[in-house]
Amino acid sequence: MDRILEKGIIETKNPLPKSRDSLTPLVPQMTNNLPNDILETVRRALAEDIGGGDITSALLPTDSVGRATLICREDAVLCGILWFDEVFRQLDDRIKIAWEVADGADIGPNQQVCQIAGPAPAMLTGERAALNFLQTLSGTATLARKYAMEVRGTKTRVLDTRKTIPGLRTAQKYAVRQGGCHNHRLGLHDGVLIKENHILAAGSLSAAVQRAREQNRGIPVEVEVESLAECREALASGADIILLDNFELVEIEEATRINAGRAKLEVSGGVELTALRRLAETGVDYISIGSLTKHVRAVDFSLRFEMQGAL
Incomplete structure (x- = not known):
């Protein structure tokens, strides 16, 4: 339960949310390194935003106290609380935040999402960085929810996929799961995906698969x-999983028939939201x-x- 402290400061606790799904070997568990990330x-x-110091917020009295309310302006799925909180914790741990909803929750226009209170200079310094994380990760989770519903x-x-914003790989993959979709490999280190150039380098598809099995025992190929x-x-x-790259619908249906349940099938390549349901109905395992x-x-x-006055 949140409680109000002296001078209008709000105390809250936001534990790391549990995973929204149990994952197959293809889709690795979210790394235990999330807090460090x-x-x-x-x-x-x-560091990127502040550089040598916030010369504008320095105009405020150092003992000034502020209070802020975070409002959402549209329908969305909230995501990024942990990053938002960490921005203010690193700037001044006297800043307290009370969240009214959790990551993964549906939120709407003009909905109050949280309240913030504490030293005003640090609040204003951290505002943009905190919002950048929240806006981007909520956008990721919102889009993921649309695909998951289909x-x-x-x-x-x-x-x-690995087509993430540089530096935000773990954060975006967390957001994808909050939206109801699932993670492929986190990076090149935790999953084998043999592509055309790997096959050319190995000499043949079968040689590439054999070499991958020898070097990465226990990891699906x-x-x-x-x-x-x-x-x-x-x-x-x-092969344990076969990725059908840019296949037409009729080819996907034929691949499903040929496969007959032997390997997991994944579809990829320019898949639009409007086509998702029809592709799923072919019986493939992943898109x-x-x-x-x-x-x-x-x-x-x-x-x-x-x-709100002074400390």
């Missing part, structure tokens, strides 16, 4: 294919969507600030 990502954002009632899972012939070859090589993280529109938030 948040610390470092926020540190870099503040495949409801099917076995298909919508996956993200995924192969990207561009034709039904390559799909058959990937099946013969014993990966690069636009979940690379075509993000920031959610509109407003932070209303007022002075």
Whole structure:
């Protein structure tokens, strides 16, 4: 329960949310390094923004106290509380935040999302960085929710990709899950995905699969294919997952028939939201969507600030 402290400061606790789903071996668990990732990502954002110091907020008396209310301006899925909180914690841990909703919650126009109170100079210094995280991650979660809703009632899972904003990989993958979709590999270190150039370098598709198995025991091997012939070859090589790249609908249906449940099937390549349901109904296991993280529109938030006196 939040409680009001002296001088209008609000105390709240925001524990790390639990995962919204249980994941298959293809879709790795969110790294246990999330708290450290948040610390470092926020540190870099503040260093980028503040540089040698906030020369505008320095005009305020150092003992001045402020209070602010965060308002959402549109329908969205909230995400980014941990990053928002960390911005203000790093600037001045006397700043207290009371959240009225949690990550993953649906929010609407003119809805009050949280209240902030504490030293005014630090609040104004951190406002933009905190909002940048919240707007971007809420935008990611909101888009993910739209895709997740399209495949409801099917076995298909919508996956993200590595096409993320530089420096925000972990944050955006967290947001994807808050929106109801799922993570593909976090990076090159935790999943094998053999593509055309890997096959050329290895000499053949089967050689690439064999080498991947020898070097990465226990990790599923995924192969990207561009034709039904390559799909058959990937099946013969014993690939665990086959990525059907830019296949037409009729080809996906045929690949599903050929596969007959032997490998997991993933569809990728320019998949539009309007086509998602039909693709899911073919029975594929996964549909990966690069636009979940690379075509993000920031959610509109407003932070209303007022002075409250002095410490």
